[in-house]
Amino acid sequence: xxxxxxxxxxxxxxxxxxxxxxxxxxxxxxxxxxxxxxxxxxxxxxxxxxxxxxxxxxxxxxxxxxxxxxxxxxxxxxxxxxxxxxxxxxxxxxxxxxxxxxxxxxxxxxxxxxxxxxxxxxxxxxxxxxxxxxxxxxxxxxxxxxxxxxxxxxxxxxxxxxxxxxxxxxxxxxxxxxxxxxxxxxxxxxxxxxxxxxxxxxxxxxxxxxxxxxxxxxxxxxxxxxxxxxxxxxxxxxxxxxxxxxxxxxxxxxxxxxxxxxxxxxxxxxxxxxxxxxxxxxxxxxxxxxxxxxxxxxxxxxxxxxxxx
Numbered sequence: 607x608x609x610x611x612x613x614x615x616x617x618x619x620x621x622x623x624x625x626x627x628x629x630x631x632x633x634x635x636x637x638x639x640x641x642x643x644x645x646x647x648x649x650x651x652x653x654x655x656x657x658x659x660x661x662x663x664x665x666x667x668x669x670x671x672x673x674x675x676x677x678x679x680x681x682x683x684x685x686x687x688x689x690x691x692x693x694x695x696x697x698x699x700x701x702x703x704x705x706x707x708x709x710x711x712x713x714x715x716x717x718x719x720x721x722x723x724x725x726x727x728x729x730x731x732x733x734x735x736x737x738x739x740x741x742x743x744x745x746x747x748x749x750x751x752x753x754x755x756x757x758x759x760x761x762x763x764x765x766x767x768x769x770x771x772x773x774x775x776x777x778x779x780x781x782x783x784x785x786x787x788x789x790x791x792x793x794x795x796x797x798x799x800x801x802x803x804x805x806x807x808x809x810x811x812x813x814x815x816x817x818x819x820x821x822x823x824x825x826x827x828x829x830x831x832x833x834x835x836x837x838x839x840x841x842x843x844x845x846x847x848x849x850x851x852x853x854x855x856x857x858x859x860x861x862x863x864x865x866x867x868x869x870x871x872x873x874x875x876x877x878x879x880x881x882x883x884x885x886x887x888x889x890x891x892x893x894x895x896x897x898x899x900x901x902x903x904x905x906x907x908x909x910x911x912x913x914x915x
Contacts, residue, residue: 661714672702681741687850782836789837790889
């Protein structure tokens with residue numbers, strides 16, 4: 607075989623990045639990233655839009671700036687819950703950009719929806735940007751939960767933990783509008799590669815394991831290949847956080863220390879059980895991407911604005 611290609615560890619995300627890399631190999635001179643992105647947006651959405659060009663300039667100087675570590679920042683929702691900040695492996699939630707700037711880009715995407723909503727590329731990007739804004743917001747709520755717990759503030763603990771779980775539900779609803787972000791699609795395609803029932807079960811096991819534990823029950827690299835997908839949030843991440851919050855709540859009510867080691871052993875057993883299951887998740891989209899994104903904007907814009915003050 608002869609040709610030019612990429613061999614990424616992960617794929618089917620960041621379309622702009624792959625578009626730029628594959629075009630770059632045909633260039634002799636450095637590409638002006640901003641000019642390229644404006645042209646890219648015009649081609650991707652089917653028309654030039656001054657507002658959306660401003661949004662892409664913000665994206666260039668935020669999420670596409672800095673040096674990624676472990677594949678880039680993740681959201682705490684994908685992390686295994688723990689009170690131990692020195693855990694052997696945690697998702698890296700550090701941002702190398704100002705999340706308030708991303709909110710500005712989000713607002714522009716929402717405002718541009720009237721002109722660009724018929725574009726499939728725009729719908730994908732609108733969902734993806736909205737997803738990232740909500741994921742960043744979850745990173746703000748989670749420390750408030752822990753602080754309330756440490757201060758024996760049961761009212762605050764219940765409020766913030768409910769808010770956190772609510773964000774996860776809303777992300778799931780949003781991501782469910784695009785087949786690109788469905789766990790069910792990932793699992794059904796894996797099973798389809800099997801000829802026998804045994805092979806299909808094996809391929810599904812590998813598909814589940816890859817995006818969660820990345821190995822066995824005690825693998826220290828769990829969450830290495832985490833995804834923010836509809837189905838995975840509701841079926842895997844949310845139950846873990848619910849178990850964690852229930853444990854902390856019992857600790858507050860009973861005035862007893864929370865046993866993080868015991869919880870970790872319990873959650874490891876639960877995770878391994880999930881990886882070995884064959885319950886089904888839908889591979890069909892639900893709802894309209896633009897409408898749901900606009901719904902999330904109305905619900906969260908002012909909340910997020912206040913959270914970053």
